Amino acid sequence: MLAAPTPEEAAAALAGRLAAQAALTDQEGGFPTEEFQWLGAAGLLTAPLSQALGGAGLLAPPQTLSMLRTLKHLGRGNLAVGRVYEGHLNALQLTQRFGQPAQVQRWAADARQGRLFGVWNTEAQDGVHLEPLPEGRFRLRGSKTFGSGAGHLTRPLITGALPDGGWQMFILPADEQLPTLDASFWKPLGMRATASFRVDLTGAEIGPQDLLGPPGAYYQQPWFSGGAIRFAAVQLGAAEAVFDETRRFLRDLGRLDDPYQKMRLGEMAMLVESGNLWLRGAADHATRPAAEADVAATIAYANLMRTAIEEICLRTLQLAERCVGARGLLRPEPFERLHRDLTHYLRQPAPDAAVADAGRFVLAHPTPAHSLWNA
Numbered sequence: 001m002l003a004a005p006t007p008e009e010a011a012a013a014l015a016g017r018l019a020a021q022a023a024l025t026d027q028e029g030g031f032p033t034e035e036f037q038w039l040g041a042a043g044l045l046t047a048p049l050s051q052a053l054g055g056a057g058l059l060a061p062p063q064t065l066s067m068l069r070t071l072k073h074l075g076r077g078n079l080a081v082g083r084v085y086e087g088h089l090n091a092l093q094l095t096q097r098f099g100q101p102a103q104v105q106r107w108a109a110d111a112r113q114g115r116l117f118g119v120w121n122t123e124a125q126d127g128v129h130l131e132p133l134p135e136g137r138f139r140l141r142g143s144k145t146f147g148s149g150a151g152h153l154t155r156p157l158i159t160g161a162l163p164d165g166g167w168q169m170f171i172l173p174a175d176e177q178l179p180t181l182d183a184s185f186w187k188p189l190g191m192r193a194t195a196s197f198r199v200d201l202t203g204a205e206i207g208p209q210d211l212l213g214p215p216g217a218y219y220q221q222p223w224f225s226g227g228a229i230r231f232a233a234v235q236l237g238a239a240e241a242v243f244d245e246t247r248r249f250l251r252d253l254g255r256l257d258d259p260y261q262k263m264r265l266g267e268m269a270m271l272v273e274s275g276n277l278w279l280r281g282a283a284d285h286a287t288r289p290a291a292e293a294d295v296a297a298t299i300a301y302a303n304l305m306r307t308a309i310e311e312i313c314l315r316t317l318q319l320a321e322r323c324v325g326a327r328g329l330l331r332p333e334p335f336e337r338l339h340r341d342l343t344h345y346l347r348q349p350a351p352d353a354a355v356a357d358a359g360r361f362v363l364a365h366p367t368p369a370h371s372l373w374n375a
């Protein structure tokens, strides 16, 4: 009997189908609903659960590189799918890390039934507050912005302020407590199909069974900042897609012999492979024995990695544009969408602070460069 494909193999096998269909959902209000059915059928929605919970244990430390590559393959197929899947995986990571045993079982059952999770933390001035009611219940007030998968996720993990200011995670049963969606918020450059709307939670009620972990758990380090390696892996997938499509485009046009095109393709190959080496480096560093105790180094390395991948993606886009020229940027060629999606998705929180943090770390640690990250 053949062994079932690993999540990484399943994601790699899906990438072509995802890419072939990506243009269909590339519209404001669009969402890759059918694609997530494919992911469910391939076992990817439960893959982040431990094996005891019926998953593939994708979040276990020995699988970190495989997890990053799984994310990369999905991002390679369709960056919007990769983004939403990363949120699903992150939420299942947080539920398994901080949930009480009965909660972990309940949310795992939800994932096994194909329910989509995600993490909605970003907010504007009118952020989410939890107002106490009797019996440990809370009424919610306020909104989240950039709620990816709004209207499609039935189990979003959401953060909000308690009366004493504590930052509390909870999982909203969004199929029972329906938030108000404001799709007019989402008029983006790219990533249209993520449906990252403003979500008004005012009036929804949650109970003690919905609260996840103690206040402040969401920002526990190194998990919070260290998690940047996941979105960077998704981003790298799009750089790989740009590389593959550029080479295909030049081949179709019979433009393979031009020395300048060769030079650009060489540089792009170097960039993409550097990104893959960063995936290895990040997985090795995040799973070294001291990773949890040595918080500052773990965060600094993740910050270096996300910064490097951002640069790799930006440079890859620029080279690809020069390779394919103006006619390559016309639909139905995929470059126009890939460019919009990746440019927008590269905008992650506090990019300057991330590099400055790595700078602060290396200034505070006079260890020679050759062993700076080996401790």
Ligand SMILES: Cc1cc2nc3c(=O)[nH]c(=O)nc-3n(C[C@H](O)[C@H](O)[C@H](O)COP(=O)(O)OP(=O)(O)OC[C@H]3O[C@@H](n4cnc5c(N)ncnc54)[C@H](O)[C@@H]3O)c2cc1C
Pocket (backbone or CB within 6 Å): 083, 087, 118, 119, 120, 121, 122, 145, 146, 147, 148, 149, 190, 191, 194, 196, 344, 345, 347, 348, 349, 350, 351, 352, 353
């Ligand atoms: C497609 C997409 C989907 C998303 N989905 C989700 C989701 O599902 N859930 C969720 O919670 N979030 C989501 N987000 C939001 C995301 O996590 C980030 O919060 C958001 O992309 C960062 O926005 P920003 O670039 O405006 O950030 P900022 O951090 O404001 O950065 C913008 C610029 O301002 C600088 N800057 C930052 N702070 C300061 C300061 N205090 N003073 C001066 N300059 C500063 C930065 O260095 C940067 O140059 C999504 C974003 C995108 C693009």
